[in-house]
Amino acid sequence: MADMHYHDYLQLDKILNAQLPESDKQNLSAHDEMLFIIIHQTYELWFKQLHHEVDAVANTMNKPALNDNSPELQTVVHRLNRCVTILRVLVHQIDIMETMTPMDFLDFRDMLRPASGFQSWQFKQLEAKLGLKFDNRHGKEYYTSQLRKEHVDIIKHSESSSSLLELINTWLERMPLAPELSDDRDSFWQIYLKSYEGSLAEAEKGNITALEEIFFNSKSQTPNPQQLSSAASRAALFILLYRGYPLLQQPFQLLNCLLEIDEQLSSWRYRHMNMVHRMIGTRIGTGGSSGKDYLKAAADKHYIFREIAQLNSFLIERRKLPALPKEMEMRLGFVHQ
Numbered sequence: 001m002a003d004m005h006y007h008d009y010l011q012l013d014k015i016l017n018a019q020l021p022e023s024d025k026q027n028l029s030a031h032d033e034m035l036f037i038i039i040h041q042t043y044e045l046w047f048k049q050l051h052h053e054v055d056a057v058a059n060t061m062n063k064p065a066l067n068d069n070s071p072e073l074q075t076v077v078h079r080l081n082r083c084v085t086i087l088r089v090l091v092h093q094i095d096i097m098e099t100m101t102p103m104d105f106l107d108f109r110d111m112l113r114p115a116s117g118f119q120s121w122q123f124k125q126l127e128a129k130l131g132l133k134f135d136n137r138h139g140k141e142y143y144t145s146q147l148r149k150e151h152v153d154i155i156k157h158s159e160s161s162s163s164l165l166e167l168i169n170t171w172l173e174r175m176p177l178a179p180e181l182s183d184d185r186d187s188f189w190q191i192y193l194k195s196y197e198g199s200l201a202e203a204e205k206g207n208i209t210a211l212e213e214i215f216f217n218s219k220s221q222t223p224n225p226q227q228l229s230s231a232a233s234r235a236a237l238f239i240l241l242y243r244g245y246p247l248l249q250q251p252f253q254l255l256n257c258l259l260e261i262d263e264q265l266s267s268w269r270y271r272h273m274n275m276v277h278r279m280i281g282t283r284i285g286t287g288g289s290s291g292k293d294y295l296k297a298a299a300d301k302h303y304i305f306r307e308i309a310q311l312n313s314f315l316i317e318r319r320k321l322p323a324l325p326k327e328m329e330m331r332l333g334f335v336h337q
């Protein structure tokens, strides 16, 4: 067998011959179109890697019994952290795009119409895999209006499969360590409720109703049902509060990764939106949307893990945390005797 060669292994013949500027075809050479193509291709390659990581994480989380006491959870956290690092790079890549001026872009912009990043099915499928529901999308059907049928099918398939957020919900629900719900005044959650109530300013008293709705209700009455159940929300809050205990460190890292993913995605959306504003002002996008206004509305609405971020409204100071029973402290520690 012939030795493997770098060029063949990476299929460079295909990759390096995949930049075909429209401006060259039309003999109206526009220097920056090469950058424009390469940057989009790079994004799509990183999207592919993000799918690879998120699929692996979902496969592990989807096991009937993810073993929290094994390397599996550590691997999940490790891969999600990798996603965060990739997303950070994607945010920074906008710096390179912004070396193109609006006039440089105008040299070839009209030749692209109606192509647009809006047709990136990998991006939309990623949102769906993470947990963005159709009902929570800005403009509902509009987001698939420019996609090819086969790409819509791919996204719809992901929307109807268990999203990462749903898998996290199931995992949290079966967390064995969170204290049980009880009406007993001396029970953990009743003591917690009292302590939380005491920490609120007058203007925040409405938070108690929200707390009861989120943590103590088995069925949400809100028109837009929460994706995290009450049991899952209690487990997540418990993890956030007692994350210092060894057994809760990885679960805490996992929740933290999800917030970081949302934050990086949101940073990307805002940087992209500002770049669009700078590049085309208030003109409509090549994909036909209202441009900046569409992107702003999607950025505001498309937080995926907002229910986890919202849990941080219900924290209390560490020194006021209810002490845990000795037996529970033992279970959360390294040593079992």
Ligand code: HEM
Binding pocket: 039, 040, 043, 044, 097, 105, 116, 117, 118, 119, 120, 123, 143, 272, 275, 276, 279, 280, 284, 285, 286, 287, 288, 289, 290, 291, 292, 294, 295, 298, 299
């Ligand atoms: C000169 C640079 C760019 C401009 C002027 C621009 C403009 C726009 C506009 C106006 C939209 C809204 C849809 C439309 O009407 O077309 C859009 C959406 C989008 N663009 Fe860009 N874009 C640029 C670069 C990029 C890059 C480098 C990426 C990387 C993949 C990208 C990915 C996307 C995605 C994923 C959407 C859909 C966002 C959503 O639906 O929330 N764009 N872009």
